[in-house]
Each structure stands twice: as structure tokens, then as C-alpha cells.
Amino acid sequence: MLQLFLLFMSFSLAVEALHAFIQDESEHKHYLIVSAVTNLLVNLIGVWFFRNYARINLVYRKAEDMNYHSVCLHVLADSIRSAGLILASWLLTLGVKNAEVLCLGLVSATVFFLVMPLFRTTGGILLQMAPPRIPSSALSKCWRQVSSREDVSEVSQARFWELVPGHVIGSISLQVKEGVDDRPILQYVHDLYHELGIQDLTVQIDYT
Template sequence: MGPVRHILSERKSRKIAAFLLINTAYMFVEFASGFMSDSLGLLSDACHMLFDCAALAIGLYASYIARLPANGLYNYGRGRFEVLSGYVNAVFLVLVGALIVLESFERILEPREISTSSLLAVSVGGLIVNIIGLVFFHEEHHHAHGESQSCNGEVESPEIGNHGKTASRRHIDHNMEGIFLHVLADTMGSVGVVISTLLIKYKGWLIADPICSVFISIMIVASVLPLLRNSAEILLQRVPRSHEKDFEAALDDVKKINGVIGVHNVHLWNLTNTDIVGTFHLHISAGADKSVIRESASRIFQEAGVQDLTIQIECVER
């Protein structure tokens, strides 16, 4: 019952769960109507909804798993489960988009007759469902971009520190941001399906259906590429893109500490979407105070955004 308690206890989780139920129910409606009317546009939109449902379900479970404490087997905890699930979902979405484009080109060359008797009603219904999703998640999207948080989670306004850097960082909930972008892409896709249905019904333009499918596929890929890049960079332990300049400045500050001879084997990476881990090796002069240097170096990198830092110090002769 742990995941259920987690969903019921958090406002964001309740929103995701509610929209997951609505989205899943209407996905089956779109699949049934798409097969009956032979509309590729509607089927492609239903496929997008299918992967959105999978992403929502995995996101709910991942948010629960990520809260479990570290143990002897998972020393860092399981926060990367969210990153891995996001990467897998992104890869599948890109593949689905590519397959829909290929099928669309075939239908452009050989248009098929499409039944529009119930297609318009289903298309409009899908648009309404996606608008509900936008209403659900717009507040979280606005909140993520409109406030900053300090390290202890309190909301702050950005202030300039001693080194000219912001003392607090803009906190972005990548999970809610990704969900909002998916729903936004779905909404644009639903608009495309409605337009193509109207063109087929009143103008007889059968080519509008595969063109709509290409449009939806572009929306799928465009919405998922940032997630694919960010999750891949985290899994490959790249230096966090948003902190590169701060880390360069922090390294320069550490090198200026009295007694520091050199900084070696610097490793900085994202453990999860929000947690940054770092290690490096300090060479200091024989008479230098190790504790003072360690404290100063730790403070500099914590101000730069590193939450978990390991410093190895070695005294060397000049």
C-alpha cells in the first residue's frame, strides 16, 4: 500500500493519478474510433496517449521508489529510476513518431477512404481531455518557472552572492515539466486531428489525415528530445549543463585558497535530476591547515550547487 499512500498524500501525485485515469479511458475510445474509421491521425494521437499513460504511470511509481532510503545494495538510493524511466519512454516515443511518419508517407501516396461519422466527435472529445490536462498541470508548470528554492526547500527570491553568483537557484520539477510538455503536444495534436477531420468531411481532402499524422509525430519528437538529451547526459554522468560556469568559477576559487598547490581528478555529475555529486583531489603544501582548506573548498562547491562532495587531500613538497 506504500505507492497508494504516496499518491494520496501528495497534491502533484493526485493530479497525475487523476489525469492518468482520464487519459487512459479516452485512449481506448480513440483507438476504437480510429480502427473503425481507419483514421491514421486518430490512431497516431491514441498511440501518443498510450505512451503518455505509460510515462504517467512510471512517473508515479518512480516518484515513490525515489523516496525509498539508501541501503546496502543501493548506496545512493534509487533516485535514478526516474531518469532511466524517462530515457526509455523518450526512446520509445521517438520510435513511434518515426513509424507514424513512414506510414503517413505511404498514405500520402495512396490515400484511403475515411469514415467521418463519429470521427469529429471523438476528435473534439480528445481535445477537451487534453485541455483538462493543461488546466491540471499549468499551475505546476508556472510554479516551477516562477519561484526559486534554497537548499533547505524554502522559497526565496534570487540574491547576488559575494562572487557575483545567484545565492539561490531556480528549482524546476523536471517530472511535472515533462508531463506538461507532453500534454501540450497532445493538445496540439488533437487540434490537428480536428482540423483534418473537418477538411475531410467538408472538402474531401483525404491527404489531410496523413499530413495531420506527420504534424503529430513532429510534436511527439519535439516534446521528447529535451527529455532524451537530459536523461542521457545524467546517465552518462556529464557535468551538469546548467552549472558548467559555476563549477569553473568554483575551481578557480579553490585554487586561490592559501596552501593549495593543485586540484586534480575533478568529477562532477548529476546523481538525479536535482542532486549533484562531486569528488576531487587536492594537493596542498606540507605546512597548510588541512581542516581549514577542506572546509573552504567544501563551502565553495556547495555554494556552486554540489550537494554531496568528497575531497581527498594530500600534502606534497614544492
């Protein structure tokens, strides 16, 4: 995924900065500067096309939002890397010592800062963590409301997670009294959690 590539890019830039500091390498080739300027101009065009997804903390309402945000951050990170190379070259002409180390470190930290919100969101989806958009207090309230019904003996194994950005699913297990019509219970539970934004809910009913 692009966010993993960007994290790798951030760490590789940090290693490159450390290597430049140890080796005291401060000479830039002119063709690298020309390439950096060209790359920066092209990437700025890409950033303009994806400008609606240029925010660091973006609310993902659908899966496409995360994909476009990943592409935008990739183009933005590459632009920052090119800008850092240009800045380092300019500082070297002014006689600033360790300009390359300073700029590479700054670029590495900036790219890391840009990609971390996306990385955390992606990790939460892959690990099937509780959806951050739904407060835990709201889920607890629903739990209490379902448990308080006279025809429900026990509520257990309630799990909720985002399958894709903007699409929350869940499962819950209920124990109801023998002989009770479960259709009103199912309708009540589905309506209750649907109001929280849980689109798909699996309800398992056991009779006691």
C-alpha cells in the same frame, strides 16, 4: 520513460503519415472522429491541471518538476494528436488532397519539438554531464582559486553532475603538502563550491 514514449510516438506518426501518402488513404471513420473529440476534451482538462508545467523549456528545481513536466507533455502530445485527426477530417470534407498526410506530419513534428528539451535534460542526467545551470567559467574560477592556495600542490579529477534535477554533486582530488592541517582546506573547498549550488561534494586529499 515518458519522453522515450513520446519520441516513439512522434516517429510512429511520421511513419503513419508516410504510409498514408504511399497508400493514398484519406477516409476517416466517424467513430474515430467522435473518439478523437472526446479524447481531446478529456486531455484538455488534464492540461489545465498541469498548466504550470506546460512550458516547453522548464527549469527543473527538483525531481518532481521533471516528473510533472513529463506527464504534462504526454497529455499535451495526446491532445495535439487528437486535434490533428479532427483537423484532417475537416480538411477532407473541404476536398483538401493529402490532408491526413499533412496533419500527421505536422503533429509528428510538433510532438518531437515538444519533447526534445526534456529528452536532452534527461540524457544529460543519465550520462552525468556537466550541470547546465553552472557555467563552466565559474567552475574554472573555483579550480584556480583552490590551486592558488599555498598548501595545495595540485588539483585534479574534478567532476560535477546532476544526480536528480536541481541536485548537483561532484568530486575533486587535491594533493597537499605533508603535515598540513587539511580541515581548513576542506572547509574552504566545500564553501567555495557550495556557493555555486553544488550541494554534495566529495574531496579526496593525498599528501605529497
